[in-house]
Amino acid sequence: MNWTPRPKLLLTAFALETLSITWFLKIPGWAPFLSILYFISGVTIALLLLAFPAPKLPKVSLRTLTEPVTHYRLVAIALTGLALYTWCVFWFEEMPIDIYNADMLPIIKIMCERFIAGEHSHIYDTIPSIWHGVQPIYLPTMWQPYVPAIAMGIDMRWVIALALLFAFGTFIALYRPQTHRYLSFLTAALAFLLFWWVVADNTAGIVSVAEEGTVIAYYVLLVLALVSGRPWLAGIAASLCLLSRYAFIGWIPAYILYLILEKKGKSLLWFAFTGALCFVLFFLIPVGWSTFLRLASLPGDYVAFAGRVWKDSPDVFKTAPGFAWFFGPKKISLLHRILIILSFTLPTSFVLLARRRFNSPNLPIAALKLALVVFYCFIDVPYLYLFYTSSFVSLIIITLLLRERA
Numbered sequence: 365m366n367w368t369p370r371p372k373l374l375l376t377a378f379a380l381e382t383l384s385i386t387w388f389l390k391i392p393g394w395a396p397f398l399s400i401l402y403f404i405s406g407v408t409i410a411l412l413l414l415a416f417p418a419p420k421l422p423k424v425s426l427r428t429l430t431e432p433v434t435h436y437r438l439v440a441i442a443l444t445g446l447a448l449y450t451w452c453v454f455w456f457e458e459m460p461i462d463i464y465n466a467d468m469l470p471i472i473k474i475m476c477e478r479f480i481a482g483e484h485s486h487i488y489d490t491i492p493s494i495w496h497g498v499q500p501i502y503l504p505t506m507w508q509p510y511v512p513a514i515a516m517g518i519d520m521r522w523v524i525a526l527a528l529l530f531a532f533g534t535f536i537a538l539y540r541p542q543t544h545r546y547l548s549f550l551t552a553a554l555a556f557l558l559f560w561w562v563v564a565d566n567t568a569g570i571v572s573v574a575e576e577g578t579v580i581a582y583y584v585l586l587v588l589a590l591v592s593g594r595p596w597l598a599g600i601a602a603s604l605c606l607l608s609r610y611a612f613i614g615w616i617p618a619y620i621l622y623l624i625l626e627k628k629g630k631s632l633l634w635f636a637f638t639g640a641l642c643f644v645l646f647f648l649i650p651v652g653w654s655t656f657l658r659l660a661s662l663p664g665d666y667v668a669f670a671g672r673v674w675k676d677s678p679d680v681f682k683t684a685p686g687f688a689w690f691f692g693p694k695k696i697s698l699l700h701r702i703l704i705i706l707s708f709t710l711p712t713s714f715v716l717l718a719r720r721r722f723n724s725p726n727l728p729i730a731a732l733k734l735a736l737v738v739f740y741c742f743i744d745v746p747y748l749y750l751f752y753t754s755s756f757v758s759l760i761i762i763t764l765l766l767r768e769r770a
Contacts, residue, residue, distance in 0.1 A: 371766060374412045375547055375554075378758050381405040382554050385685055385751045386561040399685040399741065402751070406737030409758055410730045414718055418725035419591050419764035422538065441533045444559070448532075451563045452525045452571055459572040461520070463494055466573035469520060472507040475500050476514045479507075479650065488655050502575070503659060504646045505607040509578050524570070524577030531577075531584045531756050532559055538760065540767040547766055555759055562752060574749040579608050580756050583736075587760045590728050595623075595631035599638030607646055611753070615735040618711035619728055625719060670696045670744035686746025696744060703742040711735045729761055 384398040384405065428434055463470045471494060478487045490497040509527075510520045535555050541548045562570050570576050586601035602619075605612060623632040647656055673680055674693035681689045691699040711731045718727055736754040743750065 370412060370415050371547055374409065374416075374762060374765070375550055377405045377408040377412065378762050379550070379554055381409065381758060382558055382755055385748070385755060386557060386565075389567070389683070389748075395683055395685060396689050399687055399689065399746075402685040403687075403737060403741045406741075406754060406758075407734065409762075410714075410734040410737065413726045413730040413733065413761065413765075414722045414724040416724075416726060416765050419761065419767070421588065421592055421764070422767070437536055437539075440536045441529075444532050444536065445529050448525055448529055448563055451566075452521065455566055455572040456519055456521060459569075461573075466569065467494055467498065468502075468575050469573060470494060471498060471500055472502055472510055472575060473514060473520060475502065475507045476511045476520075479511055480515050484650055485652065487651055488658065501659070503607050503609065504650060505582070505604050506575060506578065506609070508646065508650070521571065524575070527577040527581035528562065528571070530581045531760075534584050534588065535759055535763055538763045538767060551759075551763060551766060555763075558752070558755060558759065568749040568752065570749050570752065574747075576749045576752065579605070579611075580753050582608055583612075583753050583757050584760055586732070587729060587757055590732070591764060595628075595634040596638045599635040600642055602635070603639045603642030603646065607643070611739045611750075612732060612735045614707040614709075614711045614739070615732050617708070618715045618731050618735070621712055622715050622719070622728055622731070625715075666744045667696050667700050670700075673745050680745060680747060684746045684748040685741070685751055686743060687741055688744060688746050699742060700744055703739070703744065706738050706742060707735065710738050729757075733757055733761070 380401055384402040388394055388398055388401075422428070459465050461469050461473065471491060474491050474494070475487050478484075478489075488500050490499050509523050513520045513523050532555070539548070539552065539555075541552065562568065566572055568574065568576075570580075582601065582604040586598065586605055589597040589601040602616065606616065619635075620632065623629075623635065670688070671693060674696070678693075688696075688699060711734060714731050714734055715727060718724065718730065724730070733754070736757060740746070740751055740754060
């Protein structure tokens with residue numbers, strides 16, 4: 365094999381990306397510098413992906429299911445689940461669901477209770493019991509996964525635990541230490557570092573107070589769908605992602621443009637059909653068209669919201685990556701305009717330029733990575749828990765790429 369430094373560069377960029385949102389944050393005053401490091405490392409990953417052959421998912425058959433390595437992976441996933449369970453029990457007791465810890469899950473809980481009670485037209489009504497009438501803003505696939513847990517009367521955060529187990533379990537299922545052991549060891553070490561930070565350290569509150577675990581699972585599924593080459597699955601996964609957060613909304617037109625340029629009309633039709641079907645099933649049927657129009661206008665309220673956060677919780681901007689700190693409270697509108705412009709123009713421009721020069725089969729996932737990095741770095745309010753979705757995307761892609769280099 366003709367060995368090149370690209371895998372090393374890719375893993376180095378991933379290491380810097382991971383460290384900049386985990387242990388480097390322990391260094392006081394480093395958050396602004398880490399914002400730049402996170403952005404550069406993320407963009408570097410997106411560019412380097414273009415230099416690799418297309419990753420492939422491992423084939424699953426009756427023979428592979430009976431192999432010892434499959435049993436080892438299942439044991440590793442089970443042990444990961446046990447560790448996750450243990451830490452979840454600790455954090456659930458340490459930080460109960462309460463608006464004074466964080467109001468995201470309490471709001472989602474009431475939305476789910478309204479859904480269970482059949483009050484579908486009132487799911488997005490104001491909630492008088494929280495902050496004297498808070499307006500729910502969470503998109504459908506952000507709150508819908510918690511409905512079964514609330515209906516059964518169990519802690520809704522176990523849904524987050526299952527979502528994280530899916531994400532880490534996917535890594536374990538794809539991890540192949542036989543290929544390039546040195547790089548594979550570093551990949552496993554970074555995955556463990558990410559696991560320990562998210563689950564055991566819990567600085568970002570993903571396990572205890574944030575709802576981001578389900579979003580992470582959606583994006584992991586999207587990566588798997590894109591790599592699998594199944595456009596119908598990509599449409600479903602993309603809908604789950606888009607109907608939870610707007611983070612990659614600029615990637616949608618970029619991916620459609622890619623399919624058009626590649627003359628993959630059938631794939632485009634499947635992607636559009638399953639995506640539209642999910643939109644109807646998860647959004648229009650449960651909450652209706654009027655609610656969709658109301659939520660579609662939400663990004664216009666983010667500037668005012670960011671201003672309130674600057675006033676009430678300025679430490680948010682000093683302790684997490686993101687360029688909002690450089691703009692300050694007086695230039696929120698400028699930051700928001702840059703966010704919108706770059707989110708919609710960069711992924712599409714990237715597809716046009718990179719396709720002409722590289723014509724890489726990894727262009728869709730590279731554009732996805734770029735879209736996430738740009739969105740979260742320029743987001744109005746850079747809550748720390750938001751930044752891990754992009755890192756999980758990196759982890760799964762890099763694990764697949766190193767696995768395939770035999």
